[in-house]
Amino acid sequence: MELFKYKKPIPLMAKAKIFFAISVIAVLASWALIAFKGFNYGIDFAGGTLVQVKYEGKAPLDKVREAIKRSKVFEGASVNYFGSQDEIIIKVRTSSKKLGTDIGDEARKLLADTGKFEVRRVDMVGPKVGSELREKGLMALVLAIAGILLYVSFRFEWRFAVASVLALVHDISIAMGAIVLFNVEVNLDILAALLTILGYSLNDTIIVFDRIREGLTTVKSAKLADVIDESVTRTLSRTTLTSLTTFFVVLTLFLMGGEIIHGFSFTLLVGIIVGTYSSIFIASPLLMFMGFDVEKYRHKLAEKKRREQEKEKLRAMYEQGTV
């Protein structure tokens, strides 16, 4: 089967400014969402307690709400279905430090006559731990980006590094925007998803960049736009196919992985789409906007090659014993 047969370069760079404008708007909108609406921090980061209860048959939501009203511990608690109508989740922003009897035990007592049920999960995160996790999470993001910046600068050129990191910021921003927009609860697994997006989208970008690096020496035109067009077009099939296979897999995770992994897979889905888009339409044009000069680069390469050849020549002369 052939879906993307390479015929001639698609003139993507001619329209770069349009895509760019779209992305800038999307990123700004995401930032605005994050700033004004803010993340819906789950208990991992905000602290609090979560009790997951599975009933035999449909969960009596009203009865549960009524029952937990009797306790002060559950003041301001929210009760919702979780995944199916049999299962509910009770969430409250408070946490208890007591080891002896905890909120889970309390919940079991309060719910005693609401029906037959099983407490399947009790998560409690104290406020201190929550803020520590938040700091650590942010630290992880920053460090990962710094590491990538270093590696790409070393393997490519600084403009490539900056472009790939900007593309990353773009992807992560939009993914975060989507998280805020769809009110996905931000827990540790969402952080894991964001970091995966980071790896994935970078993966995509690097593969395109690798082709551009190759194109710089093989494509005849000295215009960067031409080099990029050809390189992007040649990697288009790979980019789309890989994204497609990964997308399949994550989609099955989203559809069949159960409620508990919903936020995680949702974030990944958004990330895959945005990451694929950005590696094609955003990362490469950034190289252009940063004034990457093909002529200069080729000159530098030629210069390097010349020096190496000279060294070779000198060495050969020494080895023959004549100077």
Add this chain to the structure above:
Amino acid sequence: MKLNYRVLIFIAAAVFGLALSVPSIFNTKGPKITLGLDLQGGLHMLLGVDTDEAIKSKIKSLASAIKYAADDQDLIIDDFKIHDGKISFELLDKDDMPKMDAILKKMAGIAVQKEGLKYTVSLTPKEIASVKKYAITQAVDTIRNRLDQFGLAEPTVAKQGKDKILVEVPGIKTPQQEQRIRELIAKAAHLQLMAVDEERASRVNQMTPAEAAKYGDVILEDAQVPGRKYLVKEVPILDGSMLTDARVAFDRNNQPVINFSLNSQGAQIFGDFTGKNVGKRLAVVLDNKVYSAPVIRERIGGGSGQISGGFSVKEAHDVAIALRSGALLAPVFMEEKRSVGPSLGADSIKASMIALITGFLAVVLFMVLYYGIAGAIADVALVVNLFLILAIMALFGATLTLPGMAGIVLTVGMAVDANVIINERIRELLYEGKSVAKAIEQGYANAFSAILDANITTLIAAVVLYAYGTGPIKGFAITMSIGILASMLTAILGTHGIWQMVEHKIDKRNLNRWFGIKVAGGNA
């Protein structure tokens, strides 16, 4: 068909992967993957330690040591008090000062202030720091001991960070069991034998704690009879640190009691005290509650005693465990707790297995449809990759968590990426009219740097994730890192070897079957 080193390595990897995955999949003997608490169910707790309490009790035991030494040498001291973390007392006789100084000199980590005959003893800052540190390590040991004696499957107790303790107990079946474990951990198990202040005991019900403190006394409640109070000397005669053993026994009425024995120093102190105080009451205090206060009839030698008072057998058993494994110098409190019931864990495994299998099948099918035999070869690499991940995880005893499962599912999606890149390169070269052998060789060569760079950057992200993540995220980072490394081996080396084995069989007219393409004019 000729074997080459690439295929041999690939076969070795496949055999290794299959052999080491078997124990995990079929539950046979051998190294197995440990399931995370989120998958098998269990209790995960992050505990904080209230180290200030450890300082307080350190000062208390320091006070009883001073008092004992002073009594031993017949020094008469007055106004003995603990206030604001400091011990203060006054000597009555000036001639006793050298003796007192000698006693204090022998004690480490204290600072002494003198004002006439008035002494103030406090802990040095260095001592405070080391007591706090010790309180945490001691708490880790104590909790571990208690859980070990409780007889549960492989609990983990470890210090985390500077001042936290991570406790993980897998295999908990019921909430009641979980609660019992939490209570066992939380039990301070602080045993004290204290003298009842017989002079003032009759007024205990009218006394305020402040008034009691003035006499160097404290008011403690009875463990069983609510409202019954005792007035006891604040400085204990001895505490649980001199305990060597504690066992459940039964008294004449077949009620469970706890027999304890003391070490030689404790036995001596106990003997001396009981000898001097016949006719007075001795309060057996556990965690600041009085369990019994028998009247001393005679000197008790041999250094053993009994705690009685309305325990259930289970309770007595837990108290004995707690006493045996030592008191918690500092109380612990909950910073984070996650408990997952076994049924939820099983559901999570089921759901992610379904996702893994369907996702896997979709990718396998797609590759064959799109690339023909080349796709099938990539699929073989993918299968081996999957087993390799399991095998390596089993070998290192890594923990598989729910996000870890997601990591494997994701690896399936990303592992074919290397082969997609390679196959695309090969197709390109074939379109250009290169021979099959050349297209394969150059395809691999051209794709290599892209795959390497892409994987290393992803690996960087995974390593950072591992370093900064906790629990489930660490699990995710582990599976992803192993997946990336395994895919380098299977997708680059393995498939290359297979091609080298079969490439001379490829007919250029059959490119559609092998690579899923029709090359115009490719009828060479």
